[in-house]
Amino acid sequence: QVQLVESGGGLVQAGGSLRLSCADSGRTASKYNMGWFRQAPGKEREFVAYIGGSDSTTSYADSVKGRFTISRDNAKNTVYLQMNSLKPEDTAVYYCVAKVVGSSIYVTSNYLYWGQGTQVTVSS
Secondary structure (H helix, E strand, O other): OOOEEEEOOEEEEOOOOEEEEEEEOOOOHHHOOEEEEEEOOOOOOEEEEEEOOOOOOEEEOOOOOOOEEEEEEHHHOEEEEEEOOOOHHHOEEEEEEEEEOOOOOOOHHHEEEEOOOEEEEEEO
């Protein structure tokens, strides 16, 4: 059973950095595709980043490309999201996801497992 727990969120000034972590307490997520979504107040949940389970290929939303980096440590069943050059528009609840069950990695409904979310607030 996959149980995703995010950590590392918080308040940071614009231009700063944060690193989010997502650990699977069930210790099975290492074999799955994983990623991050986010939801800002009043907006729909949106794709942020993806990392493959078998080959660790990555994909990013255009809005974060060049600033965010997703990585994974399968030995620790943990996925990371390093966020640099943060902007106020990055303010959102960030969700870790695992196991793509559909054809698109960009669609929220195609992920089977979700964490509870962690708040990231970027002040201007």
